[in-house]
Amino acid sequence: MSKHDTIVAADVVVTSPGRNFVTLKITTEQGLTGWGDATLNGRELAVATYLRDHVAPLLIGRDPARIEDTWQYLYRGAYWRRGPVTMTSIGAVDLALWDIKGKTTGQPVHQLLGGPVRDRVLSYTHATGWDVPQLLDSVDAQRERGFRAVRAQTGVPGLDTVYGVSREAAGYEPAGRGTTPVEEVWDTAAYLRHAPGALAAVRDHVGPELHLLHDAHHRLTPNEAARLGQALQEVDLFWLEDVTPAENQEVLRHVRRHTTTPLAIGEVFNTVWECQSLITEQLIDYVRTCVTHAGGISHLRRIAALAEVWQVRLGPHGPSDVSPVALAASLHVGLSTPNFAIQEYMGYEPLVHEVFRHDWSYADGYLHPGDAPGLGVELDETLAARFPYEPAYLPVARRRDGSMTDW
Ligand code: KDG
Ligand code: MG
Numbered sequence: 001m002s003k004h005d006t007i008v009a010a011d012v013v014v015t016s017p018g019r020n021f022v023t024l025k026i027t028t029e030q031g032l033t034g035w036g037d038a039t040l041n042g043r044e045l046a047v048a049t050y051l052r053d054h055v056a057p058l059l060i061g062r063d064p065a066r067i068e069d070t071w072q073y074l075y076r077g078a079y080w081r082r083g084p085v086t087m088t089s090i091g092a093v094d095l096a097l098w099d100i101k102g103k104t105t106g107q108p109v110h111q112l113l114g115g116p117v118r119d120r121v122l123s124y125t126h127a128t129g130w131d132v133p134q135l136l137d138s139v140d141a142q143r144e145r146g147f148r149a150v151r152a153q154t155g156v157p158g159l160d161t162v163y164g165v166s167r168e169a170a171g172y173e174p175a176g177r178g179t180t181p182v183e184e185v186w187d188t189a190a191y192l193r194h195a196p197g198a199l200a201a202v203r204d205h206v207g208p209e210l211h212l213l214h215d216a217h218h219r220l221t222p223n224e225a226a227r228l229g230q231a232l233q234e235v236d237l238f239w240l241e242d243v244t245p246a247e248n249q250e251v252l253r254h255v256r257r258h259t260t261t262p263l264a265i266g267e268v269f270n271t272v273w274e275c276q277s278l279i280t281e282q283l284i285d286y287v288r289t290c291v292t293h294a295g296g297i298s299h300l301r302r303i304a305a306l307a308e309v310w311q312v313r314l315g316p317h318g319p320s321d322v323s324p325v326a327l328a329a330s331l332h333v334g335l336s337t338p339n340f341a342i343q344e345y346m347g348y349e350p351l352v353h354e355v356f357r358h359d360w361s362y363a364d365g366y367l368h369p370g371d372a373p374g375l376g377v378e379l380d381e382t383l384a385a386r387f388p389y390e391p392a393y394l395p396v397a398r399r400r401d402g403s404m405t406d407w
Contacts, residue, residue: 004063005030005104010056010093012038012048015384017351019175020044020392021323023379024051024092026100028064034100035379036092037292037326040084041175042394050089054078059093065104067097071298087270087295094296095329095375102374109297109329109375113336120366121334123318123345124149124213124238128165128172131155132198136205148365149211149238149342154198158190161395163217163407173320174394181393186405188224196231203235211238211342218242218268218406219397222251229259238342239264239286239315245406252283264288267317271295272303279312286341290317291330300333308339318344324356325377331360331369343367355384 009027014020022044024036038047055074062070074090075081102109110116127142127150129135135154142150153164153172161184166172176182199214206212214237220228225243232240241264244251255263266288269275278284287307291300304314314337316330327345334340345367358377359370370376397407 004065005032007059007062007064010051010059012051012056013379013381013384014044014048014389015355015387016390017355017384017387018349019173019320020389022048022092023323023325024096025379026059026064026093026096028100032064032100032103034064034096034098034103035325035375035377036095036099036296037323037329038088038092039292039321039323039326040088041321042181042392043085044389046085047088047092050085051092055089055093064097064100067094067101068298070094070097071296075295082271082273084268084270084293087299088293091292091294091296091299094298095292095325098297098329099374106373108369108371108373109332110335110369113297113301113332116335117338118335118340120368121331121343122149122341123147123343123362123365123367124151124211125345125347126151126153126164126172128153129155130165130167132201135198135202139202139206139210143206143210146364149213151213151215151344152199152202153215154195156187156190156194159185159187161185162191164215175321175392176395177390177392179391182395184395184397184407185400186219186397187400188219191219192224192228192231195228196235199232199235199237208236212236213238213241215241216243218245220244222254225255226258229255229261229263232261233259237261241265241288242267246278249277249283252278253281256283262286264315267293269294272299272306275303276306279307279310282310282312284312286313286315288315288317290322290326291333292322292326293317297329297333300330301337304333304337304339311339313339313341315342316344319346320348324348324352324358324360325375325379328358328360328369328375328377331367332375334367335369355380355387
């Protein structure tokens, strides 16, 4: 018998209980199972292949306790580093190994990360209405569920489709099933005419206490972003998210110079290096990196540690395309990280809660990861097998003249 446990299998489960999820299952010689989320919305099979063909064979025979060494091995060992496919794959391995370490020691992961620094994790959810009255109803419905922080998105007069809002349903799921993406038309001027008034109406309706958030979803130029930040100043947002694509990070200085509306960026970033100048130049207030897409618990903690030095706080990504395994991991980080601020919690369809049985829970505006050993989520593989992968894509967006723009 070897002196340490050994990884004997690494399998990828792709399931679609209403939407696609990719999950890594690592099994050890001693019979422990660790789960990691590897879902990359609209590019799911690329991560599944990366894991199956290039990562799983490298894991066999390794010591599952060596989480950081495995992270370094996969990151540095690939030579072709960073990027969403690579970092989501590494993130899935990292989550599964933390899950195993928790199960080996009988401890929830947050205990292994130093223990709780708070009792519960503040969460925000989404309110969505095609017009302002519908949006107010949606905000009220989320307040009735106990939420103390709500992201408000509304339709724009003259546009048929808008990010974050569905015309028909109260809920919203961005990825549409089918073999090609839906094409949407986008008009920034119409959005800028409408959004400040709609958000001001929400603030008037709810009063000063409710935390309000809004996502501009990467669509604005620096100057448009600065104008929006100014126009929303009186609304007193908790944060304004993704005002620009943030590939060109210098331009955020211009936005910062013109508004004190708090800015949140980072859901599409995959490493600390993409966050570095936004944090160290204090161009953002919240960093939004996701526990899966940014290389797992081990790497999200590095981002949080850098951010802490610069008084930037963590507000991790948590839409419906981040599985309950990743949400659990994010909550363990949230419970144990001093500069954590808020967790996005979009919620899941009932079937997703059956496929992923989880110990984490929501009550009264807060989430808690639970005290089960490891991450506290188990995938029901038999149920998952009943829902095979279905092609689904995020929409793409074009301006009125037909040219492509950021969705
Ligand atoms: O897959 C893309 C979604 O996760 C993203 O559009 C959601 O912007 C988003 C958010 O803030 O939740
Ligand atoms: Mg977003």
